[in-house]
Amino acid sequence: MQECLFCKIVSGDIPSSKVYEDDSFLAFHDIQPAAPTHVVIIPKKHIASMNEVGDEDYVLIGQLHKVAQLVARKLGIAETGYRLINNCGPDAGQTVFHLHFHLLGGAKLGALTGISSSHA
Numbered sequence: 001m002q003e004c005l006f007c008k009i010v011s012g013d014i015p016s017s018k019v020y021e022d023d024s025f026l027a028f029h030d031i032q033p034a035a036p037t038h039v040v041i042i043p044k045k046h047i048a049s050m051n052e053v054g055d056e057d058y059v060l061i062g063q064l065h066k067v068a069q070l071v072a073r074k075l076g077i078a079e080t081g082y083r084l085i086n087n088c089g090p091d092a093g094q095t096v097f098h099l100h101f102h103l104l105g106g107a108k109l110g111a112l113t114g115i116s117s118s119h120a
Ligand code: 5GP
Pocket: 005, 014, 016, 017, 028, 029, 030, 031, 032, 033, 040, 086, 087, 093, 094, 095, 096, 097
């Protein structure tokens, strides 16, 4: 999957500002942060989106939540709070087709809006 942006970040072909790494996961600062703390957490395994998560992947997805917990603690937002988001597919605005979760925090976040103004 060498044409995949996040696979290239995993391999080091594209540099990233890493905040956590182990054999199965990588977490790095988002290049266009939407909050004071905005980290992208990915499994190193290439899974295109939540729709492609298979039965063999649910343990991995569970473990990813542990990584989110660790990263939140490491960056000092565990107690103040954070939001963990996955965008899946066009209506959610997914732009990178390698499964990832956004960890957002460091300030009071806006309400979940859901429908964009263009649909209102
Ligand atoms: P999506 O919109 O697919 O849910 O999220 C993709 C995220 O990846 C976006 O928040 C975007 O800013 C981030 N992103 C895209 N390209 C890069 C990159 O080269 N490096 C980093 N660190 N983040 C990226």
